[in-house]
Amino acid sequence: MNKAVVEGLLAWGVPRLRDLPWRATRDRWAVLVSEVMAQQTQVARVIPKWRQFMGEYPTPQACADAPLADLLRLWSGLGYPRRCKSLHDAAKHMVAHHDGAVPGDIDSLCALPGVGPYTARAVLAFADAHDVAVVDTNVARVLARSSGAPLTARAAQQLADSMLPRGRSWEWNQVIMDFGAQVCTARTPQCDECVIAAQCATRRRMKGEWRSEQDPARTSALTSKPQARFEGSDRQARGRLMRVLAERGVRRDDVAAAMQVDTLRAARLLHSLVRDGLVVADDEWCRLP
Secondary structure (H helix, E strand, C coil): CHHHHHHHHHHHHHHHCCCCHHHHCCCHHHHHHHHHHCCCCCHHHHHHHHHHHHHHCCCHHHHHHCCHHHHHHHHCCCCCCHHHHHHHHHHHHHHHHCCCCCCCCHHHHHCCCCCCHHHHHHHHHHHHCCCCCCCCHHHHHHHHHHHCCCCCHHHHHHHHHHHCCCCCHHHHHHHHHHHHHHCCCCCCCCHHHCCCHHHCHHHHHHCCCCCHHHCHHHHCCCCCCCCCCCCCCHHHHHHHHHHHHCCCCEEHHHHHHHHCCCHHHHHHHHHHHHHCCCCEECCCEEECC
């Protein structure tokens, strides 16, 4: 099954690879920035921000030397600003411990702030074409469905490792990610357009009629789960304040109005932003670091 799946997906996907700007580079820093930006963020929103970021901070040294406030202003609109601070901290770590370069091994990459096994593997696969399998939410979903069973994180990685076509790591990882993003999607998989339908255990079990309650990806690790409602969330309120702070300082007394929440909730959320290192607050004013 694995060989047929790999051959089928490569034949389908290589001619259809999405034209993403970071796919045209083998620079580890550029790849790392793209991976951090793309976490829980739509690719269409990432592309212009990635281009702007790489234009202003083309190396870890340039990023490390910049004030965090400048990076957060550029980051505004991508969401999850803690990723931006982690990237800044990672750049500083690289300057201090790796002569300003992105390291080229799993352990050193995973030691960087905000970098986990997935991101480390992605850097090695996409910048250096190392024979490593990358498992994101799209890949985990394809693996669970094609195998017909819910997968733990370890089992998904082991299956991905076993399927990896040696010497074609770059193409294979990009193809299976695109397949999960475009065909084997979370909510409405395009099974009639699937080039590996004949090898898909889930498809065979459902006998051609999709039933989401029988989808093994629903209970697999690493697959995307429905996010909590954004409207009215703490994340939305924090983001409102961050957007205002990207333009100007905010008085403490005006934080609740900027967040559009009550004063008690605003105080709690401001404390969380200060704790995360994203906001500096004194007795009167709040500002970006």
